[in-house]
Amino acid sequence: MIYLTFILIFLFVVLWVLAVMRRKPSARKNQSKEYIKGLEALLDNDRETAIAYFRKAFEKDQNNTAAYLRLGDLLREDGSPEKALRIHQNLMVKPALPSSEKKRVLKSLMADYKALEKYKEAAVYIQKLLRTGIQDISLHKDLLDFYENIGEWDKAKEEKKRTLTLEKKDAKKGMAEYCTYVAGKLVDTSIDKAKSFIKTAERYDRDYPFIHYVKGLIGYKDGDKSFALNEWKNFIQKVPKAAFLVGTKIEEILFETGKFSEAAKIYEGILEKSPLEPEIIMLYANILINQGNFKKAQDILEQIYEARPNNQILYLLFQVYEKTDKNKALEIAVKFQDNVIGNARYKCKECNYETEKFDWKCDYCGAHFSLFRVWD
Ligand SMILES: [Zn+2]
Numbered sequence: 516m517i518y519l520t521f522i523l524i525f526l527f528v529v530l531w532v533l534a535v536m537r538r539k540p541s542a543r544k545n546q547s548k549e550y551i552k553g554l555e556a557l558l559d560n561d562r563e564t565a566i567a568y569f570r571k572a573f574e575k576d577q578n579n580t581a582a583y584l585r586l587g588d589l590l591r592e593d594g595s596p597e598k599a600l601r602i603h604q605n606l607m608v609k610p611a612l613p614s615s616e617k618k619r620v621l622k623s624l625m626a627d628y629k630a631l632e633k634y635k636e637a638a639v640y641i642q643k644l645l646r647t648g649i650q651d652i653s654l655h656k657d658l659l660d661f662y663e664n665i666g667e668w669d670k671a672k673e674e675k676k677r678t679l680t681l682e683k684k685d686a687k688k689g690m691a692e693y694c695t696y697v698a699g700k701l702v703d704t705s706i707d708k709a710k711s712f713i714k715t716a717e718r719y720d721r722d723y724p725f726i727h728y729v730k731g732l733i734g735y736k737d738g739d740k741s742f743a744l745n746e747w748k749n750f751i752q753k754v755p756k757a758a759f760l761v762g763t764k765i766e767e768i769l770f771e772t773g774k775f776s777e778a779a780k781i782y783e784g785i786l787e788k789s790p791l792e793p794e795i796i797m798l799y800a801n802i803l804i805n806q807g808n809f810k811k812a813q814d815i816l817e818q819i820y821e822a823r824p825n826n827q828i829l830y831l832l833f834q835v836y837e838k839t840d841k842n843k844a845l846e847i848a849v850k851f852q853d854n855v856i857g858n859a860r861y862k863c864k865e866c867n868y869e870t871e872k873f874d875w876k877c878d879y880c881g882a883h884f885s886l887f888r889v890w891d
Contacts, residue, residue, distance in 0.1 A: 547572050550582045562589055580606055580616055588623055596630035603627055618647055625657070634661040652681045668697050668708065672715075691720035696875055696883040699729040702736050709733055724753040725884045728760060735764070744768045748781055751795070755785050756887050758794040759859075766798075778802055786815075791822050793890045800831050809839050825890050826851075827859075861886040 553568030566589050572582035583606055591599035603623045606612065612620065621644045628637035638661040641654055655678045662671035672694065679689040694716035701709035710733060716726050731746035747761040769775045782799035789795065796819045803812035816832045829847060836844035858871045863886055868879035870886070877885050 547576060547579060547582070549575065550579060553582065553585065557585075557589075562593060565589060566593075580609065580612065580620075584616070584619055584623060587627070591623075591627055591630050596627050600624070600627040600631065614647070618644065618649065621647070629657070629661075632664075634664040637661050638665070650681075652678060655681060668701070668712070672697065672712075687719050688723070691716045691723040692725070692883045694719065695723060695725050695729050699732060699875055702729070702732045706733060706736055724750060725757075727753065728757070728884075731761065731764075740768045740771070751781075752785055755789050755792040755795050757884075758785075758792075758798060759888055762794070762798045766802075779806075791819060793819055793823055793825070793828065794888065797827065797831065800835075804831070804834060809835050813839065823890050827890075860889040862889045 549568045549572035553565045553572060556562070556565035556568060566586060569582045569586040569589070572579050573586065583602060587599040587602035587606075590596075590602070603620055606616075606620045607624065621640050625637050625640035625644065628634070628640060638658055641658045641661070644654060645658075655674060659671055659674040659678060662668070662674055672690075675693045676686060676690060679686045694712045698709045698712035698716060701712060709729070713726060713729055713733065716723065716729075727746045727750035731743040731750065734740070734742035734746060744765060747765050751758045751761060751765070765781070766775065766778050769778050779799065779802050782795050782802070785792065785795050786799065796815055800812045800816050803809070803815075813832070813835045816828055816835060820828045820832060829850065833844055833847040833851070836847060859873075860869055860871055861873050862869045863877040863880060863882060865882040865885045866877060866880035868877055869889065870878060872878075873886060875886075876883050
């Protein structure tokens with residue numbers, strides 16, 4: 516009995532030693548001196564040395580995929596995505612690549628193609644990654660970005676829906692915004708597709724006001740200016756602070772059809788509800804100045820300047836006083852000496868990001884139709 520126990524213990528020890536010995540080479544491989552030194556160099560931000568060590572580590576042991584993977588990533592980050600791509604492709608064809616490493620290689624390949632601006636290929640690798648069961652919202656956002664870049668708008672739409680659901684955001688609102696945005700982007704290149712997207716936007720939320728803006732763009736492009744005019748009138752009544760997008764277009768259509776005097780009426784109507792909206796006041800004051808109605812222009816400009824002092828309004832006031840009161844004009848001109856009018860700036864209502872470059876999409880947070888002119 517004792518013998519049997521000894522034999523069993525002996526056998527157990529032998530098996531354990533064998534198991535440890537089998538594990539040892541791979542453990543040693545992952546901790547190769549060169550690899551560790553490479554990681555240390557990375558910590559010191561010495562990328563060149565890190566690259567050299569990772570390369571050595573791989574040359575010494577062709578199975579050191581970790582070193583090779585990092586080497587590729589570093590080369591991409593340092594501006595050689597082609598080299599990175601070749602390295603990661605080599606790793607991909609390696610037989611018996613553990614699944615955790617395979618996912619990392621797929622991620623690196625996706626990043627290489629992204630860096631090379633080959634979005635179609637990058638999208639293929641994201642799909643492969645998603646098929647491995649990874650649920651990562653940033654992957655879906657990247658995929659959305661790639662589809663947008665290659666103009667696959669229907670696929671982009673589906674991906675947008677997925678990200679909104681994953682982020683637990685209001686899909687109805689988000690999709691109405693997104694489809695309106697896409698429709699706007701497609702007006703000049705494929706108007707039928709733009710029309711289909713705007714219909715989808717309406718199905719999500721008929722009351723989303725920017726739908727009127729883009730429907731106006733579509734009508735205008737189609738040559739139906741009276742339709743465009745109606746949509747844009749509707750639009751600035753709903754979103755007066757976005758009047759900078761359509762004000763001059765509305766006036767242009769009215770002028771062409773001999774109904775320019777209607778412009779003043781439209782602005783007056785809006786000012787009854789929003790008396791201190793600078794966007795509308797600017798448009799209205801310009802018309803009054805052109806009509807020679809300086810007294811009225813002066814009144815509304817003084818009123819808005821008191822409530823929201825800013826240089827653009829001050830400049831219009833200067834123009835008015837030049838006609839009516841030279842001394843007052845001089846007074847204003849002095850104020851301008853240290854207050855030069857800069858370029859218009861726009862601020863995102865979602866994230867407060869400020870920019871001089873207007874866009875339908877916020878560069879910072881990705882929100883659509885969220886930029887409005889800053890008045891200060
Ligand atoms: Zn933003």
